[in-house]
Amino acid sequence: MNTREYIASGTLELYVFGKLSEEENRNVQEMANEFPEVKQEIESIEQAVINLSYSVAPNLSLDNFNTIREQLLEREATVVTMKPKSAWTQYLGWAASIVLLLGAGFLYFEMNQRDILLKDSKKENQSLQKSVVTLEEKNKATETVLNLIQDDKNTVVALAGQTVVPEAKAKVYWNKENQAVYVDAAGLPEPPKGMVYQVWALKLNPLTPTSIGLLEQTGIVGNSKIYKVDNAAEAEAFGITLEPAGGSASPTLEQLYTLGKV
CATH class of the missing domain: 2.60.40 (Immunoglobulin-like)
Structure with missing residues (x-):
């Protein structure tokens, strides 16, 4: 299998997403060390995932991506047999789904924080209104007492x-x-x-x-x-x-x- 066929096989996508076994990972690393075009293709796949991730969740940096990838590589991987033409599309969709999930979680957190701040603001407003009503009642009572004492009748x-x-x-x-x-x-x-x-x-x-x-x-x-x-x-x-x-x-x-x- 030449490098062009190797790149089109979908193995490099599986490698980037941590879905290969340890032996297969070693084979990919050897191919990348031997063939610059293979190494360049791996870097292109990683950069594409990072760009997609950044468009949805800006806080997902290269370091974060590498950390996630290393954690995935530590798990036992199940080799998925895929057709060469569909491998990149399917895994790109898989990556997009994860990134969208992370982005949705971030948005939910932000909305939840805003909701908490809004509720706190409403409570403070209600407390202020009660204080105003209480002050008005006290002023009215004081006015009643003064009128009572000062009334010449x-x-x-x-x-x-x-x-x-x-x-x-x-x-x-x-x-x-x-x-x-x-x-x-x-x-x-x-x-x-x-x-x-x-x-x-x-x-x-x-x-x-x-x-x-x-x-x-x-x-x-x-x-x-x-x-x-x-x-x-x-x-x-x-x-x-x-x-x-x-x-x-x-x-x-x-x-x-x-x-x-x-």
């Missing part, structure tokens, strides 16, 4: 501590025009578990208490300890007692914490 009733807790204190803001009542309970100690503060509007003669609400978390204005309770049409005094959770029909006078006249 509000009568401020100071509630002093009574026998059960002398140091307790509170304030009632009562607007006689719209009858709205707010209670500043910052001066009251935290109620025991299972107990709640109850606010009373009082008529003094005869003593007639009317419950106008409980100081619970649902009635708080912002994060302050100012509570909106029920309106009071008439009142000569306000008092706060400590009652069981849910409140009482009438005040427990032994647990009268604060009291103040209008």
